[in-house]
Amino acid sequence: MTTTTLLTRIALADALAAEDHAEDGGFLDPLDRITCPVHRRWLHQCCHSDLHVGRVSGHRWCRPCGRALEVAVDEVLRTVTLHCPKCGRGARTRADAQLVAACEASLVASARSARRAA
Ligand SMILES: [Zn+2]
């Protein structure tokens, strides 16, 4: 059990380092990352944080309503859905699609590393 946790943590550390490097080198759009450079976690584990609301870029943000979108992560089905608590809209903009794609890729990557460790 301890070994599994350790290997999963190493997989995350490796992914973080690789993405930091790719972003610094100009190869990776910060908003395409599947790991979070602030929380040092897989994106789907911290995308609920207010830090992931981008009013300028429109990430996790409903501009017409002026409020943050709720994000629901299903770790079993590996799906991520967005929802505006005011107007009820789901993922619609390009920013939404980018966030959902990055979160789902992060779910898959973390599950893969956990499976490899098991
Ligand atoms: Zn984060």
Ligand SMILES: [Zn+2]
């Ligand atoms: Zn709305």
